[in-house]
Amino acid sequence: MRQPRVGSPGVAVSTLLQAIVNGLMTGSVYALLALSIALIFKTMDTVNFATASMGAFCAFLFFQVGTVLGLGWGAGLAVAAAGAVVLGWAVERGIVRPLGSGDLFRLVLATMGLDIVLNNATQIFFGSGVQNINAPLPSGGLNVGGVNVDLARLVILGVAVAGAVVLALVLRYTNLGVGMRAYAQDPQAATLMGVPARTVSRWTWIISSLLGLIAAIMVASVSVLSVGFLQGTFISAFTAAVLGGLSSLPGAVAGGFVLGVLEALSIAYAPRAVTIALPVLIILVVLMIRPAGLFGRLSATRA
Amino acid sequence: MAADESGGLSLRGVTAGYGRSTVLHGIDIEVRPGQKVAILGPNGAGKTTVLRAVSGLVGVRSGTITLGGAALTGRRPDEIVKRGVAHVPQGRRVFPDFTVEENLRAAAYSRGGRDVDDDVARVLDAFPRLRDRFGVRAGFLSGGEQQMLAIGRAVVQRPRIVLIDEMSLGLAPILIKELYGRFDRLFADVPAVIVEQNPSVALEHCSYVYVLSNGEVKASGPASEFTSHERLMQAYAGAAD
Numbered sequence: 001m002r003q004p005r006v007g008s009p010g011v012a013v014s015t016l017l018q019a020i021v022n023g024l025m026t027g028s029v030y031a032l033l034a035l036s037i038a039l040i041f042k043t044m045d046t047v048n049f050a051t052a053s054m055g056a057f058c059a060f061l062f063f064q065v066g067t068v069l070g071l072g073w074g075a076g077l078a079v080a081a082a083g084a085v086v087l088g089w090a091v092e093r094g095i096v097r098p099l100g101s102g103d104l105f106r107l108v109l110a111t112m113g114l115d116i117v118l119n120n121a122t123q124i125f126f127g128s129g130v131q132n133i134n135a136p137l138p139s140g141g142l143n144v145g146g147v148n149v150d151l152a153r154l155v156i157l158g159v160a161v162a163g164a165v166v167l168a169l170v171l172r173y174t175n176l177g178v179g180m181r182a183y184a185q186d187p188q189a190a191t192l193m194g195v196p197a198r199t200v201s202r203w204t205w206i207i208s209s210l211l212g213l214i215a216a217i218m219v220a221s222v223s224v225l226s227v228g229f230l231q232g233t234f235i236s237a238f239t240a241a242v243l244g245g246l247s248s249l250p251g252a253v254a255g256g257f258v259l260g261v262l263e264a265l266s267i268a269y270a271p272r273a274v275t276i277a278l279p280v281l282i283i284l285v286v287l288m289i290r291p292a293g294l295f296g297r298l299s300a301t302r303a
Numbered sequence: 304m305a306a307d308e309s310g311g312l313s314l315r316g317v318t319a320g321y322g323r324s325t326v327l328h329g330i331d332i333e334v335r336p337g338q339k340v341a342i343l344g345p346n347g348a349g350k351t352t353v354l355r356a357v358s359g360l361v362g363v364r365s366g367t368i369t370l371g372g373a374a375l376t377g378r379r380p381d382e383i384v385k386r387g388v389a390h391v392p393q394g395r396r397v398f399p400d401f402t403v404e405e406n407l408r409a410a411a412y413s414r415g416g417r418d419v420d421d422d423v424a425r426v427l428d429a430f431p432r433l434r435d436r437f438g439v440r441a442g443f444l445s446g447g448e449q450q451m452l453a454i455g456r457a458v459v460q461r462p463r464i465v466l467i468d469e470m471s472l473g474l475a476p477i478l479i480k481e482l483y484g485r486f487d488r489l490f491a492d493v494p495a496v497i498v499e500q501n502p503s504v505a506l507e508h509c510s511y512v513y514v515l516s517n518g519e520v521k522a523s524g525p526a527s528e529f530t531s532h533e534r535l536m537q538a539y540a541g542a543a544d
Contacts, residue, residue, distance in 0.1 A: 175416035182398050182409045189396035192358060193456065194384035194413030 027260020028160035033237030052234035055212030088209030135221030245293025310371020344515035387463030399442030426455035
């Protein structure tokens with residue numbers, strides 16, 4: 001057996017555990033943003049490349065109302081959530097519906113354009129400074145058997161899991177959720193069951209926008225808020241979604257956690273270049289070995 | 304679900320098509336309350352397009368479609384469903400990732416997904432096979448079971464009229480007989496438009512027949528007039544020229 005490179009076996013084990021714990025916490029953010037991406041892909045057959053800038057714009061609203069105007073984080077959250085709903089609705093109404101569904105690339109290009117517009121709007125409205133949002137998260141950490149668990153990140157993990165659970169419940173038990181899932185499987189058959197296409201489209205974008213907002217606030221609360229601050233996370237979340245099969249919601253969550261842990265392991269054990277290239281490497285490997293992702297199925301054209 | 308208040312379906316001079324091609328050229332079809340009407344005709348005659356025009360899945364360029372006197376033309380498909388049109392499409396189109404139960408419940412979308420237990424019980428009584436497969440995803444069902452489920456969804460929709468497209472397609476004769484029997488009982492008072500490639504089956508279960516070809520009605524009349532093979536062949540042959 002190969003000798004551990006550093007210290008005693010105990011240290012090696014705790015390094016490994018620490019990396020896994022860190023990875024799960026980061027991964028929870030990827031999972032939530034990956035859900036936002038996968039929900040759109042599953043239902044609307046397109047990738048929203050404005051996911052990051054939409055979430056970031058609303059996170060700035062949160063900061064502006066809560067901190068700059070001094071109304072507190074509760075008011076900030078309410079305004080930001082309202083902003084996310086309006087933004088999701090406006091994007092669906094103003095861009096997605098006029099362009100029509102069924103053409104992946106037309107909408108992909110449109111969302112890429114939207115991303116540029118929103119990033120610039122964010123800069124114009126909120127400035128190009130770097131802000132600390134001072135989220136009301138606990139500081140310090142717990143030491144569990146030599147592994148340090150950061151409390152703030154633990155809360156974030158909890159919020160992410162709660163967000164995923166709420167989404168699952170909505171999709172499973174509400175009439176709208178059932179309609180959305182039916183539409184994702186067969187739009188025309190869903191229409192014949194009385195599911196209005198535009199309602200599904202509208203709520204898919206609104207819910208996706210809300211998920212993006214939560215992820216954006218989570219990222220900003222442990223790093224900083226600045227124009228484009230969510231782009232890196234978006235790349236990771238997109239990778240996570242691809243890993244999970246792009247159209248599978250459980251896959252997106254699993255992909256997020258897997259990517260988070262892989263990333264943390266690469267930070268602990270591999271050269272920095274590997275960590276930076278990791279998302280691209282993973283997308284490459286997935287596309288080569290298992291293009292449908294961990295949970296996805298290759299779509300078959302229906303007669 | 305009394306026949307009188309359900310009202311009939313009426314297509315007057317309906318012209319419809321996809322993109323630049325016109326499939327239906329001024330079709331007139333009447334379905335009286337409680338009546339079962341068959342639409343027969345060769346492949347590509349436009350039979351499916353008639354149903355799709357009623358459901359709003361294909362745009363009607365001219366003419367009107369009314370149900371119980373109220374216009375369906377120009378309405379969205381989900382609004383037409385809400386007005387009481389249940390369309391069982393060709394190829395069943397069950398939701399493959401939904402279980403049998405979820406498929407049936409999804410059919411109640413228009414009334415908020417509520418109040419489905421009685422309808423589901425009726426479907427399971429009519430199709431005991433579906434009871435055995437209740438928790439199975441529909442993608443794993445046989446073709447016959449999928450057709451039962453597709454009919455079951457129409458039951459849950461509590462329609463004022465049922466449109467059913469090629470119920471018999473790809474099924475064994477004994478199963479076709481059983482399905483039509485169940486269909487007749489489940490929708491005893493509900494008018495229906497039945498599109499069939501298999502004329503003998505349709506003639507047995509319908510009281511009135513339209514023969515379509517090249518997007519036009521070539522013959523129509525009581526089913527009894529078409530039961531002789533020659534008469535039907537005549538209509539088909541007339542259809543061909």
